[in-house]
Amino acid sequence: MSPWELAKCRRVLTAVLAITACVGLARDARAHPHVWATVRSEIILDANRQITGVRHAWTFDEMYSAMAVQGLDTNGDGVFSAEELKPLTEVNIKSLKEFDYFTFVHIGDADNLPLKPPENSSLDYDKSVLTLHFTLPLETPVNAHGQEVQVDVYDPSFFVAFGFATEAPVKLSGPAIKGCAAEIEKPDPDSEEDAKALSESFFSQLGPNSSFGSQFAQTVMVKCGDAPS
Amino acid sequence: MRAGIGRALIALIGALMLVVLAAGAQAEMKPINPLAAEGAAPPSAFAAPSTAQQSPGAFGGIFGWVLRTQQSLQRDLTTGVKSLKAGNAVGGDVMLAVFSFIYGVVHAVGPGHGKTIISSYVVANEETVRRGVIISFIAAGLQALSAIALVGILAFALNGSGLQINAWSNQLEMVSYALIALVGLWLLTTQLIRLYRRGRESRAAEAHETGHHHHHDHHAHTHHDHAEGEACNHMVDARELAGPFDWRKILAVVFSVGIRPCTGAILVLVFALTQGVFWAGVAATFAMALGTAITVAALATLALGSRELALKLGGRSGAFADGVWMICALGGSALIFLFGATLFAASLGPARPF
Numbered sequence: 001m002s003p004w005e006l007a008k009c010r011r012v013l014t015a016v017l018a019i020t021a022c023v024g025l026a027r028d029a030r031a032h033p034h035v036w037a038t039v040r041s042e043i044i045l046d047a048n049r050q051i052t053g054v055r056h057a058w059t060f061d062e063m064y065s066a067m068a069v070q071g072l073d074t075n076g077d078g079v080f081s082a083e084e085l086k087p088l089t090e091v092n093i094k095s096l097k098e099f100d101y102f103t104f105v106h107i108g109d110a111d112n113l114p115l116k117p118p119e120n121s122s123l124d125y126d127k128s129v130l131t132l133h134f135t136l137p138l139e140t141p142v143n144a145h146g147q148e149v150q151v152d153v154y155d156p157s158f159f160v161a162f163g164f165a166t167e168a169p170v171k172l173s174g175p176a177i178k179g180c181a182a183e184i185e186k187p188d189p190d191s192e193e194d195a196k197a198l199s200e201s202f203f204s205q206l207g208p209n210s211s212f213g214s215q216f217a218q219t220v221m222v223k224c225g226d227a228p229s
Numbered sequence: 230m231r232a233g234i235g236r237a238l239i240a241l242i243g244a245l246m247l248v249v250l251a252a253g254a255q256a257e258m259k260p261i262n263p264l265a266a267e268g269a270a271p272p273s274a275f276a277a278p279s280t281a282q283q284s285p286g287a288f289g290g291i292f293g294w295v296l297r298t299q300q301s302l303q304r305d306l307t308t309g310v311k312s313l314k315a316g317n318a319v320g321g322d323v324m325l326a327v328f329s330f331i332y333g334v335v336h337a338v339g340p341g342h343g344k345t346i347i348s349s350y351v352v353a354n355e356e357t358v359r360r361g362v363i364i365s366f367i368a369a370g371l372q373a374l375s376a377i378a379l380v381g382i383l384a385f386a387l388n389g390s391g392l393q394i395n396a397w398s399n400q401l402e403m404v405s406y407a408l409i410a411l412v413g414l415w416l417l418t419t420q421l422i423r424l425y426r427r428g429r430e431s432r433a434a435e436a437h438e439t440g441h442h443h444h445h446d447h448h449a450h451t452h453h454d455h456a457e458g459e460a461c462n463h464m465v466d467a468r469e470l471a472g473p474f475d476w477r478k479i480l481a482v483v484f485s486v487g488i489r490p491c492t493g494a495i496l497v498l499v500f501a502l503t504q505g506v507f508w509a510g511v512a513a514t515f516a517m518a519l520g521t522a523i524t525v526a527a528l529a530t531l532a533l534g535s536r537e538l539a540l541k542l543g544g545r546s547g548a549f550a551d552g553v554w555m556i557c558a559l560g561g562s563a564l565i566f567l568f569g570a571t572l573f574a575a576s577l578g579p580a581r582p583f
Contacts, residue, residue, distance in 0.1 A: 032336070034492045035583050036300055061300075062307050063496045064583065066503040071390035091392060091582070098579035160583050161300070 033161035036061040039153050039218055040165050043182050045174035049224050050141035051149055054103060055120075055173075058132045058162070065130035080125040089123045092132060101136055102162065104152040104217075114139040144180060144224045151220040158213035170220050180224035302332045306497055306513065314504045321509075329497065329513035333369075333520020336493050343368050343486035344525040346409055346565055348532040350482045353416060353561025355473060361529040364483055369522035371487025373514045375401065376494035380510075384502055394499065398490055399576065406573035408485035413566025416478065420558050485569075493517065 042055040060068065069080050072088060096102070097117070105113045121134035142149055153162045164170065170182045309325035337344060347368060351361040379397055383389040494514040501510025536557055543549030 032299065032338070034496065036303070037583070060583065061303065063303060063500045066500040067391045067394070067496055068583070069391065070384055070394065070499050070503060071388050088390075088392065093582075095580050095582040099582065159581060 033155075033158055035064045035160040037160055037162050038165045039162050040168065041151065041153070041170045041220060043151065043170065043172050043220065043222050044135070045144065045172060045177055045180065045224075046141060047175045048141075048143075049145050049174075049176050049180060050143050051105075051138060051222060052141045052174075053116075053135055053137035054105070054151055055135040056103070056133065056153075059165075060130045060132070062128050065125065065128060068130055069125055082122060082124065085123040085125060089121055089132070092123070093118050093121045093134060099155070101134075102153055102155050102160070103136055104154075105138060105142070106150055106152075107142070107147055108150075113142060144222050147223070149222045151222065152214075152217040153219075154213045154217040156213045158216065161216065162218050164218050172222070179226060180222065182220050182222045185219040185221055299332075299335060302328055302335065303496075306332060307500065310497070310501050310504050310506060310509055310513070313506050313509045322512075325509060325513050326516045329516035330520040332493065333517035333522075334524050335520075336491075336517070337369075337521040337524035342372070342491065342521050342525060344528045345568055346482065346486050347525055348529045349561040349564045349568070350416075350478075351529050352532045352536050352557045353420075353565070354478065354558070356533070358530050358533055360474070360479070361533055362526040364479055365526035365529055366522040367483045368486045369518040369525060370515075371483060372489060372491045372521070373494060373518035375488050376490035376498060377511055377514055379490050380495055380498040380502065381507075384499055385507055391499065394495060395581075398492065398495060399580070402489050403573065403576045405485055405489035406569050406576055408481075408488070408569070410566055410569030410573055412481045412485050413562055413564070413569050415481070416562035417559065417566055420562055424555075424559075491517070491521070 038059040040057040040059070042057075043051060044053045044055060046052050068088060069085070072084050073080055074084055100112070101115060101118065103115065105115070107113075116137040116139055118134040118136055121132070124131050124133070155162060164184055169184055172180055172182050305328040306325065309321055309328055313321035313325060315321075336342070343365075347361070347365055350356070351364065356364075379401070380394065383394050383397060491514075494517055497513050497517070498507070498510040501507050501513065536553065539553045539557075540550050543553065
């Protein structure tokens with residue numbers, strides 16, 4: 001190696017070291033949740049055992065709940081009535097649209113199925129926690145017979161940490177749910193794929209389009225077997 | 230000097246590890262924690278029966294652990310505020326202060342607490358560990374004051390809604406990011422101007438020198454192959470690029486980072502307010518800021534340590550040191566600009582529902 005090449009090598013090494021020193025620190029800028037939402041979901045099936053939609057009940061943590069209802073007890077009776085919470089419900093539902101309702105319905109690796117605007121939305125405040133209820137209809141019902149339909153609930157930017165409830169996290173409803181099952185799959189953030197996603201999440205995680213939170217997706221698998229005769 | 234940096238570094242990292250470990254142990258031992266049990270004693274004051282608890286297995290792995298710790302800390306804060314409300318002054322005080330502090334330390338690892346900006350700044354400039362620590366503490370203190378002012382004025386004085394607090398907090402955040410980008414741009418510009426001037430001066434000096442001694446080989450002027458250690462004495466000391474100590478620069482960095490209120494602090498403040506113990510929220514916010522400051526200061530110190538290490542690895546090579554200084558000065562400033570600009574662009578996105 002000529003002295004010139006040696007000098008070049010050292011320069012490259014310098015660059016690598018200095019960049020590690022200067023930039024390496026930025027990597028720990030990971031998203032972290034401020035709001036915790038406990039999820040209970042109802043998968044709605046029609047008589048033909050097609051999934052027509054999902055009805056969510058998201059219960060927020062006490063601290064966020066207090067923050068959300070602050071100043072909304074307009075008549076000062078110490079109770080947050082449905083009437084008083086209505087404006088908040090509207091704002092929540094309206095702004096959820098930009099975030100795809102944090103709900104992603106798909107089959108396998110196919111694209112997410114389009115959802116219609118929420119119906120029957122309401123908020124209730126039970127002593128200390130706020131729960132948001134709403135139904136998300138699928139634009140076109142999807143057949144759950146013979147194929148697994150996956151419903152993911154997560155906030156891609158991970159500001160909200162969604163987690164299924166310990167008890168009764170998911171149930172099926174409809175006239176023909178016999179032979180159908182909804183099971184919860186646990187996320188595995190330590191898998192290789194997710195580790196890769198982590199290292200790629202430096203700048204990408206900051207925007208609203210980031211998918212950092214997808215590794216913490218809460219997943220329901222819905223599948224129907226042959227109809228019982 | 231170097232020994233001083235090393236010692237400070239070890240002390241800070243040690244303190245940080247201890248606190249994180251304590252947080253972990255606290256989370257693990259929760260069922261037998263007497264304070265937590267005490268706080269949970271009155272069932273009516275605790276979670277409503279309908280409160281759905283997230284299943285512990287909802288998040289797995291190492292990140293899951295970090296998350297669970299954060300979640301349990303947030304719950305502990307809730308319990309702390311409540312036990313104060315229940316009149317348990319001493320226990321509640323201590324509990325709230327301790328948990329707020331730990332929450333601050335853990336929380337600051339997430340984005341928005343200025344650690345990237347402050348670390349980049351100290352590396353890009355000729356700052357000492359002591360000043361890095363001071364900067365971190367002032368920035369964290371400002372963030373606390375910003376949150377207290379926001380909640381104090383909007384919620385406490387004007388009885389504004391949570392949505393209003395959110396909107397204001399988002400505005401402040403946006404302004405903060407824009408200012409960070411501007412500060413980065415300013416630092417980068419001054420450094421580039423300095424680089425350009427030095428380049429011209431050194432070229433002038435070189436021309437002068439060669440003009441006197443090397444008339445004969447003026448055209449075979451591809452030198453740069455002199456022995457290591459000799460360095461190019463006609464080249465600038467790149468350290469000067471980083472620029473001397475300047476209070477204006479520090480104030481600009483501290484202010485741009487500090488006006489953004491910490492979301493965690495806002496949540497605690499509003500919760501304390503709704504429980505009728507606003508002052509406890511204020512105290513918790515300062516305890517939290519102390520924790521945040523320690524994490525940020527530790528990271529800034531680590532950044533400075535890395536720079537020192539890089540300089541040391543170069544041995545006596547002046548060119549190597551120059552390279553390190555140049556990359557740190559320009560790279561650090563560029564990073565501040567990029568970070569601010571990216572965050573600002575992201576903050577222009579749609580309003581969050583929660």
